[in-house]
Amino acid sequence: MNVQRFDKLYTMSVDDFDALGDDTNNLNFVFQGSSNWDMYFSNVDKNDNADEINNVFLLSFKDKNQFEKTLTSMPKDNVIDYSYEHYKEEGVNEYYILTDMIEQKKKTKIKKLQPEEFEQECTTVWSFRRRGNWATHNSKYRGNWAPEVVRNLLLRYSKEKDCILDPMIGGGTTAVECKLLNRHLLALDINPNAIELTKKALEFESEYSPKIRVELNDARDLSLLKDESIDFILNHPPYADIIKYSEKQIEQDLSNIHDLEKFCDEMEKVANELYRVLKKDKYCAILIGDTRRNKMYQPMAFMVMQRFLKAGFELKEDIIKHQHNCKATGFWVNKSKEANFLLIMHEHLFVFKKC
Ligand SMILES: C[S@@+](CC[C@H](N)C(=O)[O-])C[C@H]1O[C@@H](n2cnc3c(N)ncnc32)[C@H](O)[C@@H]1O
Numbered sequence: 533m534n535v536q537r538f539d540k541l542y543t544m545s546v547d548d549f550d551a552l553g554d555d556t557n558n559l560n561f562v563f564q565g566s567s568n569w570d571m572y573f574s575n576v577d578k579n580d581n582a583d584e585i586n587n588v589f590l591l592s593f594k595d596k597n598q599f600e601k602t603l604t605s606m607p608k609d610n611v612i613d614y615s616y617e618h619y620k621e622e623g624v625n626e627y628y629i630l631t632d633m634i635e636q637k638k639k640t641k642i643k644k645l646q647p648e649e650f651e652q653e654c655t656t657v658w659s660f661r662r663r664g665n666w667a668t669h670n671s672k673y674r675g676n677w678a679p680e681v682v683r684n685l686l687l688r689y690s691k692e693k694d695c696i697l698d699p700m701i702g703g704g705t706t707a708v709e710c711k712l713l714n715r716h717l718l719a720l721d722i723n724p725n726a727i728e729l730t731k732k733a734l735e736f737e738s739e740y741s742p743k744i745r746v747e748l749n750d751a752r753d754l755s756l757l758k759d760e761s762i763d764f765i766l767n768h769p770p771y772a773d774i775i776k777y778s779e780k781q782i783e784q785d786l787s788n789i790h791d792l793e794k795f796c797d798e799m800e801k802v803a804n805e806l807y808r809v810l811k812k813d814k815y816c817a818i819l820i821g822d823t824r825r826n827k828m829y830q831p832m833a834f835m836v837m838q839r840f841l842k843a844g845f846e847l848k849e850d851i852i853k854h855q856h857n858c859k860a861t862g863f864w865v866n867k868s869k870e871a872n873f874l875l876i877m878h879e880h881l882f883v884f885k886k887c
Pocket of ligand 1: 675677678699700701702705720721722723749750751752768769770777784785786787
């Protein structure tokens, strides 16, 4: 691929990029794709993880002047530049990067509290082309789930004032929906950053004020909860080490585990605890994707699903969640043809019942 290099690396949030609308035509991309940050920063040749998802956009431009002209027309505080030198030794030498991984400088303004168009799903295939951005929802937490997923689950499997558990809360999507839909929530995560982000995401006025507790806790040990005390569980674990949430800084972080069997062993401990704390006849939903290793498909979701069955759950639904991102364009389309692999564009949303 023939890509020009410039001496600066520019970043801006994906939301802000989207807001540019037709202006993006001026960007004159030679390449646009979505990929895994770590792949580019730590191991450029690791194509096995080509199916990974997050909101990183890799861009380069045919015309530097045009690019810089476009940048000057963007709101100043949305654009951050880094020197190329800063990343060179990390293996970045060909791309401009447009990303939503940078910390948002602006304070969140709430445009709308509830979704304008929302219809409950009634099939086993869920597809949300544009992730909702009502209340404080955004796509900044890497690999976070769409609020539409959470809203659908909460509406179908719980009722107002129920006690909900999300043992891996991440950026707080579930917490925001619980506040909007009047569900009490225990929100846990092993990463203090996630705890902070979730508390921040809850800083808005809602017509309800359910009890929402946000705590640092390992999902494999829920001793802070009594047996059969929870009405509905939503779980969105790391997909092994596809996205690393703490870069090995936090020992208990399951996203540090590369070996799939070992990852499943740890998820089995989570499943045992979730089974214990869930009330009888209630539901537990888990969203998880598959991966590719040594060019072969790894059915990680099914492997984890089997551990949940082993813990005692019964499978109520297997929902296919369509993943929308830019990896189906440009670079990855070519890669998938050259290296003969299909881009993984779905995840499994399993709903289990404690019978
Ligand atoms: C896929 S993210 C969850 C994203 C979340 N659904 C959202 O919308 O922001 C997985 C989360 O699991 C957390 N995690 C990893 N290992 C954990 C553990 N042992 N106990 C609790 N949380 C853990 C990570 O810190 C990360 O925030």
